[in-house]
Amino acid sequence: MSVYRPKSTIEQWRILQAVVDYGGYAHAAEALNKSQSSLNHAVAKLQQVVGVQLLEVKGRKAHLTTAGEVLLRRSRQLTNLTEEIEQLADNLEQGWEPEVKLALEMVFDRSQLIPVLNEFQQLSRGSRLLINDTVLTGTVEQIQEQTADVVITHHLPRGFIGEPISQYSMDLVCHPDHPLADLPQPIDQNELSQHLQIVIQDTGSNPVEDEGWLKAEQRWTVSHFDEALRLIRSGLGFCWLPPYVVQEDLDSGRLSRIEIEGSSSRKGSLYMVLPKAEQTGPCAKTLAELILKHQPR
Structure with a gap:
């Protein structure tokens, strides 16, 4: 039985979310304390590995494609779940009961x-x-x-x-x-x-x-x-x-x-x-x- 290896990373999806939520690469880069070029590279790499165009530039702004809207919604579930898992691990380390x-x-x-x-x-x-x-x-x-x-x-x-x-x-x-x-x-x-x-x-x-x-x-x-x-x-x-x-x-x-x-x-x-x-x-x-x-x- 082959083991599935993800092509994308949680960080790449988190960057895509930030670009959309902050209205563009510049504001997202400022919020994440990263360079704008690194965000551009991350989103480009994400689109390449998933094989779907997620953003398209209209004027000076990047807008979600129809496929991008669907995948963005699902990616939020992924990043939220990751945060919950890490928070739960921290809670357990502190003696907080799982049940x-x-x-x-x-x-x-x-x-x-x-x-x-x-x-x-x-x-x-x-x-x-x-x-x-x-x-x-x-x-x-x-x-x-x-x-x-x-x-x-x-x-x-x-x-x-x-x-x-x-x-x-x-x-x-x-x-x-x-x-x-x-x-x-x-x-x-x-x-x-x-x-x-x-x-x-x-x-x-x-x-x-x-x-x-x-x-x-x-x-x-x-x-x-x-x-x-x-x-x-x-x-x-x-x-x-x-x-x-x-x-x-x-x-x-x-x-x-x-x-x-x-x-x-x-x-x-x-x-x-x-x-x-x-x-x-x-x-x-x-x-x-x-x-x-x-x-x-």
């Missing part, structure tokens, strides 16, 4: 992350971000096994500390035509045992799925709130769901809230944890700082 893993307990309202991620993108230096939805013991495992760099959880395992960032709540809901919606509120918990409950799957390797279970005889397990909401909207069963998922349906009357004697909702605190503590990398620390910065007081 950051963020684990989010599913009850956390994702809309709170939008301003965080908008700012993080500008500061991440090209590092990839992996966002992982976790539930119950799955979230705890991410902390204990240090498989995530930043974790938002409602449960702090022993030996770990977390920064309180917000509160969460869960409402028990069903379709307005469901039999539970017709009962006088609040209802006795024993009434729930005769109906189908939709629960969210624990993402841990050794799941404990009894949290929030109301002893219903029949229980279906789904992997995400979206699937649970779809089932509840269709009239199947009841489920604990957070306001950020169901509030619009409750306001519009598409869903009804169920109140149980002794408990109208489930509530608690959410914490941000850095499982790797002092071993947390600078990019992950940047993300954590932004999460704290943008959390509602």
